[in-house]
Amino acid sequence: MEKKDYLKREVEHIDIKSFNAIPIIEQFDKTAFQARNLARAAKIYDRMLSDKDCSIILCLAGSLFSAGLRKIVHDMIENNMVDMIVSTGAIIVDQDFFEALEFKHFQGTPQSDDNELMEMMIDRIYDTYIDEEHLRICDMTVSEIANNLEAAPYSSREFIKFMGKYLKEKDMGKESVVRISYEKNLPIFVPAFSDSSAGFGLVYHQWNRKDKLKVSIDSVKDFLELTKIKVNSKETGLVMIGGGVPKNFAQDVTVAAEILEKTVNMHKYAVQITVADERDGGLSGSTLKEAHSWGKVDEGSEQMVFSEATIAFPLLASYAYHRGNWKKRKSKNFNTLLDGKEI
Numbered sequence: 579m580e581k582k583d584y585l586k587r588e589v590e591h592i593d594i595k596s597f598n599a600i601p602i603i604e605q606f607d608k609t610a611f612q613a614r615n616l617a618r619a620a621k622i623y624d625r626m627l628s629d630k631d632c633s634i635i636l637c638l639a640g641s642l643f644s645a646g647l648r649k650i651v652h653d654m655i656e657n658n659m660v661d662m663i664v665s666t667g668a669i670i671v672d673q674d675f676f677e678a679l680e681f682k683h684f685q686g687t688p689q690s691d692d693n694e695l696m697e698m699m700i701d702r703i704y705d706t707y708i709d710e711e712h713l714r715i716c717d718m719t720v721s722e723i724a725n726n727l728e729a730a731p732y733s734s735r736e737f738i739k740f741m742g743k744y745l746k747e748k749d750m751g752k753e754s755v756v757r758i759s760y761e762k763n764l765p766i767f768v769p770a771f772s773d774s775s776a777g778f779g780l781v782y783h784q785w786n787r788k789d790k791l792k793v794s795i796d797s798v799k800d801f802l803e804l805t806k807i808k809v810n811s812k813e814t815g816l817v818m819i820g821g822g823v824p825k826n827f828a829q830d831v832t833v834a835a836e837i838l839e840k841t842v843n844m845h846k847y848a849v850q851i852t853v854a855d856e857r858d859g860g861l862s863g864s865t866l867k868e869a870h871s872w873g874k875v876d877e878g879s880e881q882m883v884f885s886e887a888t889i890a891f892p893l894l895a896s897y898a899y900h901r902g903n904w905k906k907r908k909s910k911n912f913n914t915l916l917d918g919k920e921i
């Protein structure tokens with residue numbers, strides 16, 4: 579097989595507008611196990627959208643966009659169904675920005691010959707393939723963006739804004755989460771920004787700057803910025819897909835605000851879709867009930883859903899989209915709050 583034979587069938591993105599999940603979620607609600615948990619989570623998310631005081635934080639981990647979930651998040655941003663995002667470099671740079679540069683993810687199989695893939699510079703994520711040569715262009719584009727900035731420390735949010743500006747100026751990435759976030763003034767935080775294609779690009783940038791001043795990423799600034807949003811929001815709700823760093827980072831802002839001697843409520847609503855469970859004591863599977871003991875998540879409107887996200891997330895998002903409570907919400911423009919005035 580040649581490389582082009584592997585990279586044939588593009589992963590297509592799920593469109594939550596194209597099907598109405600209300601009837602299946604209502605039926606799930608009358609059943610048991612994870613179907614009922616998903617119905618409860620979808621209803622809690624819908625309550626967040628109806629609560630005019632609630633700012634919604636969407637946390638994304640795993641390989642969601644390479645698996646076809648990118649358009650869901652794009653449409654949630656476009657329709658004011660979310661107010662800020664906390665995610666990983668893999669999702670935001672390797673997958674979203676990558677596709678905005680007009681590269682694709684392809685359907686493959688876990689049974690493939692991985693040595694042959696390596697020799698052809700094809701990377702595999704379970705049953706999908708990526709052209710490593712395209713990823714290198716993505717790395718170098720991040721480096722190019724850094725080269726054109728004033729040498730200084732930036733929060734990942736600030737740097738991702740420049741990535742959105744780059745796409746807009748080049749008129750690329752119409753369905754990109756990075757681009758629509760830039761256009762809608764919606765912050766994206768990636769606390770472990772360097773652990774991705776962005777890291778390769780920034781390593782290249784810093785190496786070539788030698789003794790000159792360099793662009794760097796200040797993750798403390800990210801934490802402070804997210805904490806400022808929390809302090810400025812009467813209530814907050816978490817929609818978490820996967821787990822990992824985004825889950826903990828977003829939950830921790832209640833404690834950070836307390837340390838700054840600001841009075842804030844715990845996250846009032848929280849739902850999580852994950853395949854991790856709680857038995858190993860790991861963060862990704864720790865329950866939202868447990869998070870209450872840490873003073874992070876309030877009791878009563880929290881729900882874990884133990885399911886793989888490519889199945890459960892489209893149903894949850896389609897339910898909320900078709901319920902339509904987002905129509906009463908406006909863009910919260912949190913980038914303007916962070917860039918324009920101090921609290």
Ligand SMILES: NC(=O)c1ccc[n+]([C@@H]2O[C@H](COP(=O)([O-])OP(=O)(O)OC[C@H]3O[C@@H](n4cnc5c(N)ncnc54)[C@H](O)[C@@H]3O)[C@@H](O)[C@H]2O)c1
Nearest residue numbers: 639640666667668773774820821822852853854862886887
């Ligand atoms: N995932 C990748 O392909 C990839 C690629 C390059 C870099 N990275 C980097 O690795 C670091 C860790 O990434 P991560 O936080 O995504 O780690 P991860 O992939 O281990 O995901 C964290 C947790 O989320 C849950 N999860 C993941 N996918 C899920 C799914 N489809 N459905 C339900 N639950 C799911 C699992 O419980 C997992 O333990 C990040 O800095 C990221 O940028 C990841």
